[in-house]
Amino acid sequence: MPIASDVSLGRDVRIFQPDLVNLYGCTIAAETKIGAFVEIQKNAAVGARCKISSHTFICEGVTIEDEVFIGHGVMFTNDRSPSSVNPDGTLQTEADWTVVKTRVKRRAAIGSNATIIAGVTVGEHALVGAGAVVTHDVADYAIVAGVPARVVGDVRDRREMNPVATTPAGLPGRERRSVPGSDKDYT
Amino acid sequence: MPIASDVSLGRDVRIFQPDLVNLYGCTIAAETKIGAFVEIQKNAAVGARCKISSHTFICEGVTIEDEVFIGHGVMFTNDRSPSSVNPDGTLQTEADWTVVKTRVKRRAAIGSNATIIAGVTVGEHALVGAGAVVTHDVADYAIVAGVPARVVGDVRDRREMNPVATTPAGLPGRERRSVPGSDKDYT
Amino acid sequence: MPIASDVSLGRDVRIFQPDLVNLYGCTIAAETKIGAFVEIQKNAAVGARCKISSHTFICEGVTIEDEVFIGHGVMFTNDRSPSSVNPDGTLQTEADWTVVKTRVKRRAAIGSNATIIAGVTVGEHALVGAGAVVTHDVADYAIVAGVPARVVGDVRDRREMNPVATTPAGLPGRERRSVPGSDKDYT
Numbered sequence: 008m009p010i011a012s013d014v015s016l017g018r019d020v021r022i023f024q025p026d027l028v029n030l031y032g033c034t035i036a037a038e039t040k041i042g043a044f045v046e047i048q049k050n051a052a053v054g055a056r057c058k059i060s061s062h063t064f065i066c067e068g069v070t071i072e073d074e075v076f077i078g079h080g081v082m083f084t085n086d087r088s089p090s091s092v093n094p095d096g097t098l099q100t101e102a103d104w105t106v107v108k109t110r111v112k113r114r115a116a117i118g119s120n121a122t123i124i125a126g127v128t129v130g131e132h133a134l135v136g137a138g139a140v141v142t143h144d145v146a147d148y149a150i151v152a153g154v155p156a157r158v159v160g161d162v163r164d165r166r167e168m169n170p171v172a173t174t175p176a177g178l179p180g181r182e183r184r185s186v187p188g189s190d191k192d193y194t
Numbered sequence: 195m196p197i198a199s200d201v202s203l204g205r206d207v208r209i210f211q212p213d214l215v216n217l218y219g220c221t222i223a224a225e226t227k228i229g230a231f232v233e234i235q236k237n238a239a240v241g242a243r244c245k246i247s248s249h250t251f252i253c254e255g256v257t258i259e260d261e262v263f264i265g266h267g268v269m270f271t272n273d274r275s276p277s278s279v280n281p282d283g284t285l286q287t288e289a290d291w292t293v294v295k296t297r298v299k300r301r302a303a304i305g306s307n308a309t310i311i312a313g314v315t316v317g318e319h320a321l322v323g324a325g326a327v328v329t330h331d332v333a334d335y336a337i338v339a340g341v342p343a344r345v346v347g348d349v350r351d352r353r354e355m356n357p358v359a360t361t362p363a364g365l366p367g368r369e370r371r372s373v374p375g376s377d378k379d380y381t
Numbered sequence: 382m383p384i385a386s387d388v389s390l391g392r393d394v395r396i397f398q399p400d401l402v403n404l405y406g407c408t409i410a411a412e413t414k415i416g417a418f419v420e421i422q423k424n425a426a427v428g429a430r431c432k433i434s435s436h437t438f439i440c441e442g443v444t445i446e447d448e449v450f451i452g453h454g455v456m457f458t459n460d461r462s463p464s465s466v467n468p469d470g471t472l473q474t475e476a477d478w479t480v481v482k483t484r485v486k487r488r489a490a491i492g493s494n495a496t497i498i499a500g501v502t503v504g505e506h507a508l509v510g511a512g513a514v515v516t517h518d519v520a521d522y523a524i525v526a527g528v529p530a531r532v533v534g535d536v537r538d539r540r541e542m543n544p545v546a547t548t549p550a551g552l553p554g555r556e557r558r559s560v561p562g563s564d565k566d567y568t
Binding site: 023024026027038042043044056057058060061062074075076078079080114116118119120134136137138153154165 | 196214216231233249251253267269271275276277278279283285307309311327341342
């Protein structure tokens with residue numbers, strides 16, 4: 008049963024391929040859309056009117072507020088020191104770690120193939136570029152891109168499509184386009 | 195039904211796990227192979243004798259010409275400003291955006307976990323390294339790698355397996371191997 | 382049949398969603414856990430007490446030793462020059478390539494969305510950061526991160542959670558946190 012009985016689904020949640028997802032113990036609020044090959048773990052919460060695109064993994068400890076866009080192949084994490092076993096070689100269980108929490112605030116957008124390191128907060132209206140690895144908090148309205156992700160712009164300045172930004176190190180003489188982007192909505 | 199009735203499949207297309215893909219409204223030409231956990235959206239076109247490897251997402255507006263290799267976990271995009279809702283908070287629909295088109299030309303190869311930003315063209319015989327984020331057009335025969343992807347070689351010069359290239363910034367004294375690669379074909 | 386009859390499964394292997402994986406011709410040793418949307422090809426070997434997280438692809442030629450943690454969306458590769466067809470335009474078959482082997486040694490951990498280029502060895506207890514692209518061997522106990530992955534620390538020095546490391550180029554005056562991380566274990 009890829010949608011476990013303990014999942015809380017709000018009104019008009021749309022799951023396009025219910026046999027091709029793995030949802031358990033999570034909360035999904037009203038009108039959110041969920042693509043194929045998505046896994047959402049227990050104790051994760053997704054707000055209303057979000058889009059969670061295909062191939063994305065949302066782990067325990069992640070809170071996604073309302074009206075957030077999550078691209079394809081986005082991976083959240085909740086442990087900065089993952090391990091299969093304890094030092095004595097026994098398999099780790101829930102007693103052996105503490106979940107590090109992550110929050111994505113209202114109307115943020117996270118591009119495809121981005122990786123979100125445990126413990127960060129992505130601010131309201133912020134835009135995380137496709138393929139970015141987010142290791143620090145992202146301010147409201149910031150555009151970040153790269154590995155590790157650095158600020159390359161502000162969504163409020165963004166009337167043109169391809170903002171030009173300085174390099175991560177701020178060196179003069181090089182320019183770098185931000186790399187936001189994802190696919191269009193499912194219809 | 196993970197393969198929708200409106201999919202156009204050419205002669206001898208091979209889909210190894212037809213219950214574990216999500217294909218709809220797309221065109222797949224003759225002899226192409228498609229791995230597990232692949233999603234291909236409406237108005238995407240894949241040429242003949244291509245390999246589309248597992249976990250890859252091909253979105254609306256993408257054209258892949260003949261004899262192209264697409265690795266595993268490759269994410270295409272078609273929108274540089276993704277959003278879940280319109281400024282007034284209503285869910286976005288197809289009327290609210292324009293698809294930005296992407297083209298991968300004949301015999302190109304795209305390495306695993308690469309991200310292709312909306313609007314680029316990847317040239318004939320070009321090679322995109324695994325894990326690259328492609329933000330600009332890639333010339334015919336070019337090898338690109340990194341985030342953002344930069345030219346690190348030319349496939350016509352490549353008799354040895356691991357080309358050594360200068361750094362993205364062209365600084366002397368550092369060398370960087372390109373990071374192409376993917377898995378072998380499905381048999 | 383997403384778990385082929387030729388898969389060798391050790392004692393107490395746990396596959397959480399057996400209808401949502403694609404395993405064939407591989408060997409999985411005792412007590413290992415495998416998440417949803419995982420593909421493991423023929424002639425791949427996974428040791429005992431490992432965790433193979435969702436959305437991960439393990440290809441032919443990969444050996445994973447005991448007690449290894451593999452995060453979500455990790456892509457292994459086995460070919461540095463992937464191609465769909467031979468120069469004469471015929472589809473490639475097994476006779477047309479040599480698998481390049483990759484090894485992940487005991488108790489290593491690989492963060493989510495990492496890409497492992499064919500031919501590398503990841504040492505014992507090593508930690509590969511989330512989103513890294515590993516192009517060279519990783520020494521025992523090393524922490525690596527970035528694209529391409531560079532050494533940013535040593536797990537034996539790591540009592541605090543977020544090690545501060547020099548930049549990949551070793552430039553003074555900038556600091557970069559490593560970007561390891563993955564999600565917690567499946568329970």
